[in-house]
Amino acid sequence: xxxxxxxxxxxxxxxxxxxxxxxxxxxxxxxxxxxxxxxxxxxxxxxxxxxxxxxxxxxxxxxxxxxxxxxxxxxxxxxxxxx
Amino acid sequence: xxxxxxxxxxxxxxxxxxxxxxxxxxxxxxxxxxxxxxxxxxxxxxxxxxxxxxxxxxxxxxxxxxxxxxxxxxxxxxxxxxxxxxxxxxxxxxxxxxxxxxxxxxxxxxxxxxxxxxxxxxxxxxxxxxxxxxxxxxxxxxxxxxxxxxxxxxxxxxxxxxxxxxxxxxxxxxxxxxxxxxxxxxxxxxxxxxxxxxxxxxxxxxxxxxxxxxxxxxxxxxxxxxxxxxxxxxxxx
Numbered sequence: 395x396x397x398x399x400x401x402x403x404x405x406x407x408x409x410x411x412x413x414x415x416x417x418x419x420x421x422x423x424x425x426x427x428x429x430x431x432x433x434x435x436x437x438x439x440x441x442x443x444x445x446x447x448x449x450x451x452x453x454x455x456x457x458x459x460x461x462x463x464x465x466x467x468x469x470x471x472x473x474x475x476x477x
Numbered sequence: 478x479x480x481x482x483x484x485x486x487x488x489x490x491x492x493x494x495x496x497x498x499x500x501x502x503x504x505x506x507x508x509x510x511x512x513x514x515x516x517x518x519x520x521x522x523x524x525x526x527x528x529x530x531x532x533x534x535x536x537x538x539x540x541x542x543x544x545x546x547x548x549x550x551x552x553x554x555x556x557x558x559x560x561x562x563x564x565x566x567x568x569x570x571x572x573x574x575x576x577x578x579x580x581x582x583x584x585x586x587x588x589x590x591x592x593x594x595x596x597x598x599x600x601x602x603x604x605x606x607x608x609x610x611x612x613x614x615x616x617x618x619x620x621x622x623x624x625x626x627x628x629x630x631x632x633x634x635x636x637x638x639x640x641x642x643x644x645x646x647x648x649x650x651x652x653x654x655x656x657x658x659x660x661x662x663x664x665x666x667x668x669x670x671x672x673x674x675x676x677x678x679x680x681x682x683x684x685x686x687x688x689x690x691x692x693x694x695x696x697x698x699x700x701x702x703x704x705x706x707x708x709x710x711x712x713x714x
Contacts, residue, residue, distance in 0.1 A: 397501065398508040416505065417535030420498070421555040428563040436702060442482065443702070445501050 396444050397423065423447055431456060478709065481521050482507060486709060488529070492536045492550050495627040496706060497699045506532075560630045564691050571691075572684035575602070583663035592656040599652065602683055603645050606638035606690040616700050617693075625713045629699040631692045638689040641682070648682065655679065 395403065401414045426432045431453040436443050449457060478486065485506045489499045506528050513524035535552040544554050575598065582594050610617055620632045648655065658675045 396504070396508075398505045398512075402512070415535070416532055417552050417555070420501070420552065421559050424556055425559045425563070428559065439504075441478075442504050442507065443500055443705075444504050 396446050400447075426453070481510075481525075483709075484525065485510075488525075490626075492538075492553075493547065493627065494550070494553060495556075495629050496703045496710070497629045498553075498556060500702065500706060557630055560695075564631075564688060564695070567691050568684045568687040571687040572680050575683050576680060579659065580663055583660050588657070588660050591660050592653065595656045595659065596652060599649070602686050603638075603642070606686055606693060607642070609690065609693050610636065610638065613693075613697055616697060619700065619704075619707070622712050623707065623710055626710055628703050629696055631695040631699060634689050634692040635696050638686055638693075641685060641689075645682070 397416075397419055401416065401419060404412045404414050423432065427434055427447070430450055432447045433450050434445050434447050436445050438444070482503065485503050486499070489503055489506070494502060506525075509528045509531070510521065510524040513519065513527055514521065517524070536550045538548040538550055539554065540548050541554060544557050549557075579595060579598065583591050586594060617635060619628060620635070655675055659679070662676070
């Protein structure tokens with residue numbers, strides 16, 4: 395995915411609830427790339443260079459771990475609220 | 478680059494973004510403008526104005542001398558901070574690893590052989606960035622050629638290893654004494670004022686040189702992406 399596509403996808407998936415600001419997006423992407431969580435490759439699209447970001451193996455592992463952690467957290471929260 | 482892309486490019490140049498980031502932000506702008514044009518059925522100029530407004534908080538220029546002596550955008554500041562912290566962490570890690578290797582060598586080798594390995598490691602530390610600078614001198618010369626722009630974030634410290642060479646001459650003139658102090662302190666034969674000076678000094682020399690070397694590597698990686706766009710920039714020399 396490329397930067398703009400990410401902002402639009404996040405908006406679409408959350409019905410406009412989550413709006414990623416552009417200024418927050420690029421520093422975050424560059425930080426994740428430096429940390430080896432994501433990697434990037436440039437492709438030419440419509441005569442312009444477009445930078446695509448992809449999850450690395452380390453990133454995939456971290457995503458799975460954080461997803462599991464978040465699900466447990468939401469489950470616990472749900473349990474508390476349903477008492 | 479068509480005329481609309483050129484308008485965006487010129488606008489982003491005014492915001493003093495490094496060119497490698499500018500290329501990415503320009504693509505974002507163009508995608509955003511195309512999207513706005515489709516959704517609102519407006520002409521390019523109106524969509525461009527709207528995109529500028531969306532980005533306005535990020536392009537607000539501030540003065541912060543710890544980042545730049547010129548005015549700098551908030552987006553630029555955030556990116557520089559991330560990049561500098563990351564490179565500094567990597568340099569510290571290299572510094573610790575080299576120091577650890579030297580410590581291990583002091584226990585494996587005799588004092589004389591330790592001196593030769595210490596000398597070899599120190600020469601490598603000094604020469605690696607200088608050799609890299611020489612081998613890719615054409616690429617590094619672009620910094621001077623386009624010194625009215627910032628080509629990448631990493632260009633500031635690439636030549637610093639040359640500045641340090643003067644300091645290293647002094648170090649190499651006293652390297653035997655340095656080696657003896659390090660060897661003795663690893664073996665707990667002596668702990669005095671020299672240890673407190675030579676250890677941090679040597680560690681600082683490794684870390685600073687590693688910082689230059691990593692910046693050079695990152696610069697070389699990024700400059701390849703910037704080179705096709707140099708024709709849109711005005712060379713200063």
